[in-house]
Each structure stands twice: as structure tokens, then as C-alpha cells.
Amino acid sequence: MNLYNLQILSVRVLSIIYFTDDVLSECDVVFLAMKPQYLDEAVSSLNSGKNPKTKLFISILVGVTISAITKKLTTALNFVGFDVIRIMPNTPISVGAGCTMLCHDEDALSTHVEIVKCLMSAGGACEVVSESMLNPISAICGAGPAYIYVMVEALSDGAVKMGVPRDLATRVVAQTMLGASQMVIKTGKHPGQLKDEVCSPGGSTIAGIHAMEQSGVRYGIVGKAC
Ligand SMILES: NC(=O)C1=CN([C@@H]2O[C@H](COP(=O)(O)OP(=O)(O)OC[C@H]3O[C@@H](n4cnc5c(N)ncnc54)[C@H](OP(=O)(O)O)[C@@H]3O)[C@@H](O)[C@H]2O)C=CC1
Ligand SMILES: O=C(O)[C@@H]1CCC=N1
Known part of the structure; x- marks a missing residue:
């Protein structure tokens, strides 16, 4: 981390907790991290x-x-002169592989935007988007890990059904997901092309893809989950 990043991280950051009489007089930056109904x-x-x-x-x-x-x-x-910056992080931030979407008003101080970018980049990728984009993208980056875990669990279940021990199955599925994600990010290829590269003509993968399409996996994700 460079000196500039360290300097901007030197602001004190505290979360809001109950009975926070002095949070606003002590903290430069405050995270709002409760459920919306408790705001x-x-x-x-x-x-x-x-x-x-x-x-x-x-x-x-x-x-x-x-x-x-x-x-x-x-x-x-009853005070003014603060900025509100919205972010949508996800739980993989806890292992340094997070994905945070950030949006801010036009008049937000650039130093404030940099502080948030710097903080959230420490836990993974961080990208600025327009506020109108934040809700739809939240369905992917915020909720997405839960959808992925269901897929990991299902693939692992499939392997267990075929006789693979659970820990080996889950480890292999997770590493395969990681590898596939890295292929998307690092090659820049369309996921459909990457899928085609795995599907040998008349092979077992295209048979598996056919079964997935028949069971409506793609429809369920695009049409129902998102
Ligand atoms: N879970 C996720 O992956 C993600 C969640 N979010 C957002 O994060 C927020 C929290 O979600 P999540 O962490 O899952 O929920 P949790 O229920 O786990 O956490 C909510 C937190 O808010 C605190 N809280 C409740 N009421 C108040 C209050 N009146 N004042 C101050 N703090 C309060 C709770 O404290 P206590 O424990 O003491 O009750 C708790 O620490 C939500 O707005 C959600 O949309 C965003 C991205 C991803
Ligand atoms: O389910 C939720 O409400 C939150 C939003 C993004 C992830 N979890």
C-alpha cells in the first residue's frame, strides 16, 4: 500500500452501534450497516x-x-456538510476476494470517494457505478455469493451421489468455480465461448449442459433469482 493510501486510511472508522452518544463527535467516517428497517x-x-x-x-x-x-x-x-456514499459489498470481502459496488452524488468530495475506494479495495475489487445501477447490480454482487454456494452445494451433492467423499467433492467444486471465474476475468472471453471450449463434440460435458438446460437452470437464474 502506498503512502497516500495509508494517509487516507488514517481517518478513524467506527461502526454505528446502539447508544452511540459520541460517535459523531469522535469519528470522521461512520458506516451505516444495519438492516434498512432499522435505519x-x-x-x-x-x-x-x-x-x-x-x-x-x-x-x-x-x-x-x-x-x-x-x-x-x-x-x-440538524447538521449539514457531510457526504453519504453508498456501497454494496459482499461477504467474500472477509477473505480478500470481495466485490464492492460504490456510488456517490456528483457533489461528493473526491477525497471521500477515494477513502471509500481505498477501504473497500483492501477486501477485493471495488468499482464505481451510477446510483441507478446499484440496485440491479446488488442482486449479483450482494446476494450472488448465496446463489453460488447453492450451486457449489448442488455440484458437491452430485459428486457425493456418485461416491466421492464430501470434503473432496466440495474442495474440487470450489476450486473448479475459482478456476472458471479466473478464466472469465483473465481471458476476457465470453462465457459462452469458454463453455464451448470445454464441450467436446458428442462428449459428456455437452450432455451435462443439455440436462441443465432441460431442468431450466438458466431460466431459473435469469428469470427468477435476479
Ligand atoms: N449479508 C450480506 O451479505 C450483505 C448485507 N448487506 C446489507 O447489510 C445490512 C446488514 O445486513 P446483515 O449484516 O446481513 O444483517 P445482520 O442482522 O447480521 O446485522 C445487522 C446489524 O445491525 C445492527 N443493528 C440493528 N439495529 C440497529 C440500530 N437501531 N442501530 C444500530 N445498529 C443496529 C445489529 O446489531 P445487533 O447484532 O446488536 O442486533 C447488527 O449488527 C443490510 O442493510 C443489508 O442490506 C449488504 C451487502 C451484503
Ligand atoms: O439479503 C439481503 O438483504 C442482503 C442484501 C445483499 C445481500 N444480502
Whole structure:
């Protein structure tokens, strides 16, 4: 990490917890990380005091807009001059392989955007998108790991059914998913082309693909899960 990154990371970051009387007077940056239905309760538990220090709120709440959060904070706390930046991270961030989507208002300070990018990049990829893109992309980067785990579990179940021990099956499935993902990222090839490269004419893979298509896997993912 370069000096610039270290400098911007030197701001103190704390999460909002219950009964946070002094969070705003002590922290430059505050994460809003409760479920959306508890936002009002959380905001009302904050006390801006005489000298609020917080200049940046980072929200991971799914579906709550920057303007809605700004309005709630401004109304409840009666102070202005802060930025709200929305992010949608995912749980793989805990192992350094996360994917965070970030959006901000046009008037957000570039230093604030850099702070968030720097913080979230420490846990994986981080990309800036428009706010209108955040909800649809959240269905993939935020919820996506759960869908992938179901697929890992299903493939592992299939292997177990054929007599492979569970731990070996799950390890091989996960490594295969990792490898396939790296192929998509590193080769830049269309996933359909990568799939074609695995399917030998008349081979077992195309037979498996046929079975997947017959059972509506693609339809279920595109039409129902997303
Ligand atoms: N799970 C995921 O993969 C992702 C979740 N998100 C978003 O993150 C948010 C939290 O989700 P998740 O972590 O799964 O949910 P959890 O229920 O695990 O965590 C919610 C947290 O909010 C705290 N909390 C509840 N009420 C208040 C309050 N009034 N004031 C302050 N803090 C409060 C809870 O504290 P306590 O434990 O003390 O009750 C808990 O730490 C949601 O908005 C979700 O959309 C975003 C991306 C991915
Ligand atoms: O299921 C949820 O509400 C959150 C949003 C993204 C991931 N989990």
C-alpha cells in the first residue's frame, strides 16, 4: 500500500452501534450497516452534539437511496456538510476476494470517494457505478455469493451421489468455480465461448449442459433469482 493510501486510511472508522452518544463527535467516517428497517431507529439514537466531526457516512443498506439517507440524517441531526456514499459489498470481502459496488452524488468530495475506494479495495475489487445501477447490480454482487454456494452445494451433492467423499467433492467444486471465474476475468472471453471450449463434440460435458438446460437452470437464474 502506498503512502497516500495509508494517509487516507488514517481517518478513524467506527461502526454505528446502539447508544452511540459520541460517535459523531469522535469519528470522521461512520458506516451505516444495519438492516434498512432499522435505519430510522439507528439515526434517532445518534446525537450530533455541539461539534459533529463526521463528514462521511458510508451506507451498505440495500435499496435506500443517497438522498433518502441524507434527508433522514439532516432532519434528525440538524447538521449539514457531510457526504453519504453508498456501497454494496459482499461477504467474500472477509477473505480478500470481495466485490464492492460504490456510488456517490456528483457533489461528493473526491477525497471521500477515494477513502471509500481505498477501504473497500483492501477486501477485493471495488468499482464505481451510477446510483441507478446499484440496485440491479446488488442482486449479483450482494446476494450472488448465496446463489453460488447453492450451486457449489448442488455440484458437491452430485459428486457425493456418485461416491466421492464430501470434503473432496466440495474442495474440487470450489476450486473448479475459482478456476472458471479466473478464466472469465483473465481471458476476457465470453462465457459462452469458454463453455464451448470445454464441450467436446458428442462428449459428456455437452450432455451435462443439455440436462441443465432441460431442468431450466438458466431460466431459473435469469428469470427468477435476479
Ligand atoms: N449479508 C450480506 O451479505 C450483505 C448485507 N448487506 C446489507 O447489510 C445490512 C446488514 O445486513 P446483515 O449484516 O446481513 O444483517 P445482520 O442482522 O447480521 O446485522 C445487522 C446489524 O445491525 C445492527 N443493528 C440493528 N439495529 C440497529 C440500530 N437501531 N442501530 C444500530 N445498529 C443496529 C445489529 O446489531 P445487533 O447484532 O446488536 O442486533 C447488527 O449488527 C443490510 O442493510 C443489508 O442490506 C449488504 C451487502 C451484503
Ligand atoms: O439479503 C439481503 O438483504 C442482503 C442484501 C445483499 C445481500 N444480502
